[in-house]
Amino acid sequence: MPAEQHTNIKVAVRVRPYNARELEHKQRSIVKVMDRSALLFDPDEEDDEFFFQGAKQQYRDITKRMNKKLTMEFDRVFDIDNTNQDLFEECTAPLVDAVLAGYNCSVFVYGATGAGKTFTMLGSEEHPGLTFLTMRDLFEKIQAQSDVRKFDVGVSYLEVYNEQVMNLLTKSGPLKLREDTNGVVVSGLCLTPIYSAEELLRMLALGNSHRTQHPTDANAESSRSHAIFQVHIRITERKTDTKRTVKLSMIDLAGSERAASTKGIGVRFKEGASINKSLLSLGNCINKLADGLKHIPYRDSNLTRILKDSLGGNCRTLMVANVSMSSLTYEDTYNTLKYASRAKKIRTTLKQNVLKSKMPTEFYVKKIDEVVAENERLKERNKSLETKAAQLERAGNSGFDPQELKSWYRKIDAVYATARQLQEHVLAMRSKIKNINYRQTLKKELEELRKLMSLDQRVCQEDFRRFANYMSLLTSQNDKYKDELPVWRSKMECAYQDLESLKREVNKSKAYQILIVYVKYKDLELQLAKQNQFNSHVSAINQELVENSDLLRKSFRAACEVLNQMYDRLEDGSKLTPDIQAVYDRLQRKMRFAESEANTKMAEMDSLAVNDRLLDGLAAKEEEDEDEAVASSSLTSSARKRLRQPVHSDDDDLHLSLEEFDSQVIESEGEDLHMTFKRPRNLNETQVVAPASSVTKKPLTSTVTKPKNAHKLTFCEMMTDQNVRGDSEKIKKVLLNSNHFTTQGLKRTLAAASLAKENVKYNANHVRKSPRVLVAKAVAGTSKLTRKPLGSASKEAPLVKFNRAASFRLKK
Numbered sequence: 001m002p003a004e005q006h007t008n009i010k011v012a013v014r015v016r017p018y019n020a021r022e023l024e025h026k027q028r029s030i031v032k033v034m035d036r037s038a039l040l041f042d043p044d045e046e047d048d049e050f051f052f053q054g055a056k057q058q059y060r061d062i063t064k065r066m067n068k069k070l071t072m073e074f075d076r077v078f079d080i081d082n083t084n085q086d087l088f089e090e091c092t093a094p095l096v097d098a099v100l101a102g103y104n105c106s107v108f109v110y111g112a113t114g115a116g117k118t119f120t121m122l123g124s125e126e127h128p129g130l131t132f133l134t135m136r137d138l139f140e141k142i143q144a145q146s147d148v149r150k151f152d153v154g155v156s157y158l159e160v161y162n163e164q165v166m167n168l169l170t171k172s173g174p175l176k177l178r179e180d181t182n183g184v185v186v187s188g189l190c191l192t193p194i195y196s197a198e199e200l201l202r203m204l205a206l207g208n209s210h211r212t213q214h215p216t217d218a219n220a221e222s223s224r225s226h227a228i229f230q231v232h233i234r235i236t237e238r239k240t241d242t243k244r245t246v247k248l249s250m251i252d253l254a255g256s257e258r259a260a261s262t263k264g265i266g267v268r269f270k271e272g273a274s275i276n277k278s279l280l281s282l283g284n285c286i287n288k289l290a291d292g293l294k295h296i297p298y299r300d301s302n303l304t305r306i307l308k309d310s311l312g313g314n315c316r317t318l319m320v321a322n323v324s325m326s327s328l329t330y331e332d333t334y335n336t337l338k339y340a341s342r343a344k345k346i347r348t349t350l351k352q353n354v355l356k357s358k359m360p361t362e363f364y365v366k367k368i369d370e371v372v373a374e375n376e377r378l379k380e381r382n383k384s385l386e387t388k389a390a391q392l393e394r395a396g397n398s399g400f401d402p403q404e405l406k407s408w409y410r411k412i413d414a415v416y417a418t419a420r421q422l423q424e425h426v427l428a429m430r431s432k433i434k435n436i437n438y439r440q441t442l443k444k445e446l447e448e449l450r451k452l453m454s455l456d457q458r459v460c461q462e463d464f465r466r467f468a469n470y471m472s473l474l475t476s477q478n479d480k481y482k483d484e485l486p487v488w489r490s491k492m493e494c495a496y497q498d499l500e501s502l503k504r505e506v507n508k509s510k511a512y513q514i515l516i517v518y519v520k521y522k523d524l525e526l527q528l529a530k531q532n533q534f535n536s537h538v539s540a541i542n543q544e545l546v547e548n549s550d551l552l553r554k555s556f557r558a559a560c561e562v563l564n565q566m567y568d569r570l571e572d573g574s575k576l577t578p579d580i581q582a583v584y585d586r587l588q589r590k591m592r593f594a595e596s597e598a599n600t601k602m603a604e605m606d607s608l609a610v611n612d613r614l615l616d617g618l619a620a621k622e623e624e625d626e627d628e629a630v631a632s633s634s635l636t637s638s639a640r641k642r643l644r645q646p647v648h649s650d651d652d653d654l655h656l657s658l659e660e661f662d663s664q665v666i667e668s669e670g671e672d673l674h675m676t677f678k679r680p681r682n683l684n685e686t687q688v689v690a691p692a693s694s695v696t697k698k699p700l701t702s703t704v705t706k707p708k709n710a711h712k713l714t715f716c717e718m719m720t721d722q723n724v725r726g727d728s729e730k731i732k733k734v735l736l737n738s739n740h741f742t743t744q745g746l747k748r749t750l751a752a753a754s755l756a757k758e759n760v761k762y763n764a765n766h767v768r769k770s771p772r773v774l775v776a777k778a779v780a781g782t783s784k785l786t787r788k789p790l791g792s793a794s795k796e797a798p799l800v801k802f803n804r805a806a807s808f809r810l811k812k
């Protein structure tokens, strides 16, 4: 229990200087400040000289009343030159410390109208009053202590006007007063929480602007009400969590006045009466308190009810009595000083407020309301966050347990990793097999060439032995791979089956929507791996080709040198027979033909037009021509064979499933050389380019049903000699009538069929822009051409030759 202290109300008197009106009346001073704590009221006037007929008299003017010459003592007396800052430092700064130590404190100013109460309490911008200075100091000290203590500050600003209690901050009222165990409580008064000195001062300014003021004779800005500014502070010790609530009240009373001095009539008179009534009650209370009486008539007025705590309760109180030094306010000043003297005698009982809250219930009601509102706000926010989270969960993972999804991902990763490893292994083996096959083929061709060119049979036999050894080494290597391949392929098939069953599982799972995306991604990864291997395989084949062609070039150059030397010698020795000359000429022609073949190849590449029959025709013609040209026959034949193979465009892609892919590969092994893999157009599908033989002899029609093959067939049909030679107009119609042809196809075909010139009205732009219109114009029934079987390609020399120039013209 905190110790109680008994202390008297501190009373300070402040004397204000003369105002303009007082100076006008040249009144004498009735207050003389003796020292810091004493003053002399109505001093004896040694300087109050009496003159009669121009001469100074020894005796006083007997018509004048006797001076009171009252010496009065107070806790502090402030003379006219003391400032508000002086008052603050000496009187209210210690109170701030007391408040923060847990004591309730009150400061009220008392005095007649115009005595300087408001000037002292509120001040002006240049001379800030006690309230401003005290509050600023309070907040600075609060700030300084915030490390060790927590402060909750709330303010209220009340006005008692004509006995009615109004809230100056909200400009509302009248409010009722009631009493409870904590003392007098203002019903419906809400404390406004504040967090900085600036806020507090803003509140003060707001309240002041709402205060009732009217000019009186005594004061142009007379406050016609009592203003009570209260700061409630809850102090929580951070270490011990000890709480205490304290209150600092700053009270600016309305001026005590005599009706005569203010000359109030009507409303002003009523105001004055009311003010006087409450001040009279205050005076009574002060008197009784000073006399130590038990019954104090606080209830006589609302002002005294509100000030009950400050006057006779647990409060450290400072009363500032404002007086004017002018004899004009003689009575008021005397009364004020009398009251102040009486008040000085009042003793209050002080005790530190610990735990026991002196905050009004309204403060807690407000606080609880705030907490409840905050709670509601947080609940709402929580609800909306929960809804958002649920939405995100639904959108993001369809409400699935992340752990469950993780285990799915792990499972998918594992199955795909196995499949990928096996796929890589199988494809690598197959690439090696193809490479070895290809190398063997090329080496064989070279060997045949070398044999033809070799003159020394013994050297030839020796070389052949080494060649045979090398070939058998390659063969044994290849056999080894071929033996192993089925085992690995079946493993790969199993892995693919695992993939399929995993996909079925995924399809049935609840997390289907998420997992299917992941599975697709893994599929793409798998296909990409296959694509990369395909690229490596093509590079390896290319390398073989480069090496081989290098050898060929060297051999060919050497052969040509020998041939030329032999020719020169024969010619020099006049041994050049017509037969030899004919062979030589044929060889020369052969070389020219090779040049034209190269041109044809270039044109093919240029236009991407592929005409199997045309090539077949060329090859047939070539076969006819080559009989004696032995030296180049082998190579030319293989070249022809290669030419016979269809050059696969994207249009010829054969879409196979993974299983078909593998079975097809095995069938074709040894036949196809390097066109094993085909670049997948759709990465979700495995694609294989079947070997030429399987396309021409036994098309994989079960899975290959692309309509563009029909285009190819029609194309081939059209290019038969019969059609071309017979009726070029007919071909044109066939072409135009065929809806299997694309613009590009038509263009190429027209070029290939040398129809460009005569087909003036169907120029390239027509063909490109409106093939359908052209088709519509075509003669009906011309498409009923009989199809010739593919194998029945004419052995006759083709009449249709590729016209590259026409093709260029068309492009333009």
Ligand SMILES: Nc1ncnc2c1ncn2[C@@H]1O[C@H](COP(=O)(O)OP(=O)(O)OP(=O)(O)O)[C@@H](O)[C@H]1O
Residues within 6 Å of the ligand: 015, 016, 017, 019, 080, 111, 112, 113, 114, 115, 116, 117, 118, 119, 120, 219, 221, 222, 223, 224, 253, 254, 255, 256, 322
């Ligand atoms: N100590 C002072 N120094 C200078 N001027 C002062 C002083 N005290 C008061 N005054 C001036 O005297 C005039 C009246 O002062 P103030 O309004 O404070 O009186 P009041 O006691 O509040 O009057 P009321 O009771 O009618 O409101 C004001 O113009 C004020 O500036």
